[in-house]
Amino acid sequence: MSDLLETLFLSKIYQSPLVLASGVLGLTADSMRRVLEAGAGAVTTKSFGLEPRKGHACPVILPYHSGLLNAVGLSNPGVDEMVKEIKKLHQESKGGIFASVFGKTPEDFGEVTKKACEATPDLIEVNVSCPNVASEFGAPFGADEFSVANITRIVKKAAGDVPISIKLTIHCPSIEKMARVCEENGADALTAINTVGPGMLIDTGVMKPILANKVGGVSGPAIFPLALKAVWEICANSSLPIIATGGVRTADEALQMIMAGATMVSIGSGIYYKDIEIFTHINQDLTAWMEARHIHSLETIRGAALE
């Protein structure tokens, strides 16, 4: 890989700005190592909590013509298992590892963060915005400034030296205000955005919603413009580095995110469209784009579209 793509994020240099988004292929060390080998600068684990969770019955994922609907329901093997996987991955790879955590209560967030930090991930990503567990957890914390402020403080304290990023949803009164709330309460970075909606699809044969959870977060190309605009707004109003995520499938879309101010760019649903090699291909295309324009660092174009 060319070092043109080296990206400084929270005092660590990553080989590429591309990150595996949470929820996709992030269950085991071997699976994540494969994604790093394909060219991701960092990988984000599947969101995990204190205890193992089965998640929802299937179908949990449903492609449609413009994206994906998913309601996996935060299935995960629990923090103890994930700590083992993160430690194993650390031993086998130099790539970045971001640990995505969730909790049912603000205190849970703190406890799971504390345990997760035993594995010294490069970042704790705080999933306050999963839209698929409302029936059990209530409305996502991410919609409410007071809750986000509280969780940010709790997680920051629990994380010690490990930096934290709050994963935001567009479903809040003002995402730029939410970004400031996170910044004021100790967040080191922000991840934007989580899946949108939730949405629904109905099968006309049996006349019922298809997802077992009936509704699921929308991701993929359908939400790219929404994610881009959210990143642009946040970057115009906050100095925190951003992990941009939402529908990116090409180098052009990754560049748009960077021009909107993003430091890192996450890919999740893109793997459905272009498989794991999407990281290799976007890295190659980004490098070619930079070489053609004699650009030696992505830093020089970051936020170019903000003026």
Place this chain on the structure above:
Amino acid sequence: MKTFPVIDIKHHSAEIKSIYFKQIEPDIYPGQFFNVWLPGVDEKPFSISDVFQGIMEITVKAVGPFTRALVAVERGDFIGLRGPFGTHFTFHHHALLVGGGMGIVPLRYLARMLRQQGFHFEILLGARCEKEIPFQNDFSEWAPTTFVTEDGSLGYQGQVTEYIHEKIRESKLSFIYSAGPEAMLIRVMEEAKKAGLNYEISFERYMKCGIGICGQCVVNGSGIRLCKEGPVLSRNMAETVTEWGIPHRDATGKRKV
């Protein structure tokens, strides 16, 4: 995802049934699977047991809540299907098909295709008892077939793996296809290694999305996804995996103890 009406049902035994649909995709290969959705119940992967004259078939044994509900469907019921997904068997001359239990099912469509292509092959099938071996007539008609049952109710009494070595040697076979319980598949891999043969084997893991993104069916070692790089693995691929024979991950992603 779309639902399709069941056009026919065939009973093999009290517990094993075949369910028929119009063929929903033009290219469906042996070893591939469909995610089958029972509205209000769940969605699970099932390998295709036949595609013939525009009709496709899955064959199911009632073992848990989902498969019990699935064998209870009736003609005209709408069932969701997504697929075909995953890798498939490729065609090789002078092969031995080794099937155990419901692993017999994907080999049925493979046997039909091998016969259609005019390949020479032989078949070795095992199960607990005669009733648990569907498609006996088809297999016997298409190729020299040896049955092995634990209770001796059909063919030899014993385990299917006891006969692999003999079959390969007597019939000068040079390739193995297999599907069945993992303990059996491990024996098959050992026999193939001893005999210096290549193989293609269909493996099973807990699957959710079926399209290579959720990561539920990843296996240790190379970290491949069995819904995408599998379920049918070549010898080269199978040997990159380090978790054969240890407990599988469940719906949480944690290994069952």
